[in-house]
Amino acid sequence: MAEQPLVLGFETSCDETGIGLVRGQTLLSDALATSMAEHERFGGVIPEIASRAHLEAMVPTVRRALADAGVTATDVDAVAVTAGPGLTGALLVGVAAAKAYALALDVPLYGVNHLAAHVAVDELEHGRLAEPSIAMLVSGGHSSLLLVPDLAQDVQELGRTIDDAAGEAFDKVARVLGLPFPGGPPIDRAAAEGDAAAIRFPRGLTGPRDAVYDFSFSGLKTAVARWVEARERAGEPVPVADVSASFQEAVVDVLTAKAVRACRDHGVDHLVIGGGVAANSRLRALAQERCDAAGIVLRVPSRRLCTDNGAMVAALGSRLVEAGVAPSAPDLGADSSLPIEVVSR
Amino acid sequence: MLVLALDTATPTLVVGLARWSPDGGTEVLAERAVESGNRHAELLTPAVREVLAEAGAAMADLDAVVTGLGPGPYTGLRVGIVTAAAFGDARGLPVHGVCSLDAIGSGARSVVTDARRKEVHWATYDGTGQRLTGPGVDRPEDAPVGDPVVGDVRFAERLGRTVTAADVTTAGLVRAAVPLLGRPPVPLEPLYLRRPDAVPSVTRKAVSQ
Numbered sequence: 120m121a122e123q124p125l126v127l128g129f130e131t132s133c134d135e136t137g138i139g140l141v142r143g144q145t146l147l148s149d150a151l152a153t154s155m156a157e158h159e160r161f162g163g164v165i166p167e168i169a170s171r172a173h174l175e176a177m178v179p180t181v182r183r184a185l186a187d188a189g190v191t192a193t194d195v196d197a198v199a200v201t202a203g204p205g206l207t208g209a210l211l212v213g214v215a216a217a218k219a220y221a222l223a224l225d226v227p228l229y230g231v232n233h234l235a236a237h238v239a240v241d242e243l244e245h246g247r248l249a250e251p252s253i254a255m256l257v258s259g260g261h262s263s264l265l266l267v268p269d270l271a272q273d274v275q276e277l278g279r280t281i282d283d284a285a286g287e288a289f290d291k292v293a294r295v296l297g298l299p300f301p302g303g304p305p306i307d308r309a310a311a312e313g314d315a316a317a318i319r320f321p322r323g324l325t326g327p328r329d330a331v332y333d334f335s336f337s338g339l340k341t342a343v344a345r346w347v348e349a350r351e352r353a354g355e356p357v358p359v360a361d362v363s364a365s366f367q368e369a370v371v372d373v374l375t376a377k378a379v380r381a382c383r384d385h386g387v388d389h390l391v392i393g394g395g396v397a398a399n400s401r402l403r404a405l406a407q408e409r410c411d412a413a414g415i416v417l418r419v420p421s422r423r424l425c426t427d428n429g430a431m432v433a434a435l436g437s438r439l440v441e442a443g444v445a446p447s448a449p450d451l452g453a454d455s456s457l458p459i460e461v462v463s464r
Numbered sequence: 465m466l467v468l469a470l471d472t473a474t475p476t477l478v479v480g481l482a483r484w485s486p487d488g489g490t491e492v493l494a495e496r497a498v499e500s501g502n503r504h505a506e507l508l509t510p511a512v513r514e515v516l517a518e519a520g521a522a523m524a525d526l527d528a529v530v531t532g533l534g535p536g537p538y539t540g541l542r543v544g545i546v547t548a549a550a551f552g553d554a555r556g557l558p559v560h561g562v563c564s565l566d567a568i569g570s571g572a573r574s575v576v577t578d579a580r581r582k583e584v585h586w587a588t589y590d591g592t593g594q595r596l597t598g599p600g601v602d603r604p605e606d607a608p609v610g611d612p613v614v615g616d617v618r619f620a621e622r623l624g625r626t627v628t629a630a631d632v633t634t635a636g637l638v639r640a641a642v643p644l645l646g647r648p649p650v651p652l653e654p655l656y657l658r659r660p661d662a663v664p665s666v667t668r669k670a671v672s673q
């Protein structure tokens with residue numbers, strides 16, 4: 120049997136410069152440079168700083184990925200790159216670099232959807248995805264519920280957040296509680312010491328007439344802020360652990376309930392969860408509990424592969440090569456709001 | 465030596481292939497100047513393909529890559545620089561960066577290009593083409609330029625001077641790179657000239673959903 124194609128993946132949709140190498144469904148390397156430290160003091164990603172950092176990191180990160188995989192650039196059979204959604208200026212650094220490597224190495228180029236890549240990365244650890252699967256992607260930028268009949272060419276959106284992304288709510292609540300940015304890890308840690316039932320925060324969009332697969336976290340974030348401010352006004356100490364645990368519970372309760380509901384409604388018995396918030400320990404635990412109860416097989420990538428990285432892009436690229444999907448046109452660009460239905464373009 | 469030159473510092477993206485030798489000078493074999501506006505990332509590699517095809521050359525034939533380092537609008541500028549850097553890395557080629565303004569016009573002149581935000585990028589040159597001052601970024605009224613002025617004619621009124629239209633050229637890029645060709649390349653540093661605006665995107669991952 121001939122060796123499977125070696126795919127080089129580029130991810131620059133936000134603040135991480137991720138370069139990954141995948142052969143077939145085997146992860147060979149995953150090199151990452153991040154400008155997060157430069158954004159921390161602003162409490163959010165500064166697009167221009169992220170774009171400058173991508174340019175600086177690009178070639179060194181590609182070299183590191185190749186070295187880690189023990190291959191050379193000339194071994195590469197195809198190049199894949201995140202073409203959207205994401206920050207335009209950041210995406211364009213990756214797209215331009217990927218196009219140049221593809222041209223210089225004379226290999227096909229695949230511009231891919233960042234969200235579909237978050238799903239594809241799970242195949243590197245858990246093998247071929249069952250199709251159809253339900254996928255839930257939760258991060259600082261996305262909160263989406265997807266039906267995936269065919270990861271290479273048919274991904275459908277069932278729902279999404281109508282306001283804040285789940286990870287964004289973590290960041291904002293962390294700020295209210297005086298915890299560092301990004302807010303996910305410190306809230307997860309604080310919550311471990313707290314009582315999740317201490318405060319009953321609202322569950323957004325769970326009423327009988329609400330959109331069943333859409334999410335809303337803005338009201339929850341405001342409710343937490345009001346609760347904390349009332350405490351402070353009263354001169355009482357803020358129980359950071361209890362607030363963290365109760366807030367986190369409200370988020371993961373809604374996420375997992377809707378994901379399981381989507382599986383049941385569509386007769387699908389496989390659920391994949393990806394994105395940075397999938398690193399949250401309570402989300403992983405509650406999703407497992409509810410999937411077990413509902414007879415659903417749950418797949419979550421390891422924490423390292425949940426956050427943005429180049430391997431996820433290479434993984435989807437590899438899927439596209441295998442499925443015989445046509446490569447991107449030579450005038451490929453970036454689309455900051457690329458719809459999920461466009462798996463590759 | 466066969467040199468691929470490219471620049472994305474202005475709304476006109478430029479790609480050219482030139483043969484250069486210390487005694488024979490520069491011969492431009494093929495060139496594309498594309499009014500690409502904000503579409504540098506889309507149109508740059510297709511233009512490279514066309515230039516190579518027209519000259520009957522392949523990537524493997526190249527000896528060096530030259531790229532403009534700006535100053536210019538950042539997003540487009542990075543497209544050119546990262547493209548040149550990737551070509552160099554993928555093919556093991558030296559990549560040399562030059563000031564993009566050096567590649568506009570020739571001889572004694574001032575050069576102005578669009579810096580957005582109602583400002584210009586500028587530089588001045590002596591009779592031998594050596595840069596005297598700049599590159600800088602200023603309001604046109606404050607830019608220390610003198611006649612003749614070449615570059616972006618839209619600033620003539622605010623400069624209070626005649627501006628002769630001129631773009632980056634392949635010959636200009638190679639000319640600016642001559643002192644560098646054949647030498648060990650130095651890291652490519654974009655000429656941003658301004659600090660980044662520190663306005664956070666609302667979200668951590670600012671994907672719009």
Ligand SMILES: [Zn+2]
Nearest residue numbers: 233258394427
């Ligand atoms: Zn992501």
